[in-house]
Ligand SMILES: [Zn+2]
């Protein structure tokens with residue numbers, strides 16, 4: 523049996539014509555998990571053959587805006603496309619419940635219009651929010667998911683996730699820098715998905731706000747070190763900062779390959795990797 527990983531959106535906060543915001547789809551054992559809900563998610567999800575009512579659970583690595591901009595769209599799409607009540611399980615770090623409450627407040631006018639308009643609709647979207655700090659966050663149907671705190675300070679708290687299914691392992695590392703929790707999640711993983719940054723390219727842009735991104739994202743070298751240390755088979759580079767200029771993706775792979783002896787995949791939107 524396998525775990526399928528589809529990089530739905532591989533962008534960053536800076537809008538890109540080619541990269542939707544950060545979101546990753548993981549499918550295993552007949553279950554469908556979404557990790558983060560960035561810009562343009564609904565379009566990419568549909569392109570991957572999935573619609574919101576099919577999602578088993580939405581997991582959030584952290585509450586940075588680029589990772590949650592379209593969570594409201596998941597909530598609404600699931601609600602209006604489900605013929606019967608279909609609560610959306612959302613699992614994230616402490617603070618997630620307040621964000622979901624605020625999303626529901628934002629949607630209040632829309633919810634009232636639709637309930638008034640559709641006779642068969644008697645209630646708004648139902649979400650079940652679980653805030654976690656780590657540990658086993660899902661264990662059903664042969665799929666176990668473990669969360670651990672990661673280091674994306676000053677953004678706190680943040681989570682990484684390890685998805686296990688019949689001997690296969692996929693890790694969603696999130697946005698942070700190397701840390702013990704991330705190493706534990708990655709131990710022996712088949713696929714490790716990590717946000718990365720090219721420090722020399724960021725330093726070439728003399729804007730302090732951009733330079734500030736260096737100290738809380740893994741550089742490509744650090745991601746490669748984590749992957750090598752943990753014995754990972756395939757490192758998947760996502761959310762590259764800055765977005766690679768056309769024709770330069772091979773540079774990122776070559777830098778990682780200096781220290782990491784496994785396979786390196788430079789993800790574009792809808793890149794699919796199977797563990
Ligand atoms: Zn991000």
Ligand SMILES: [Zn+2]
Nearest residue numbers: 584586674697
């Ligand atoms: Zn972030």
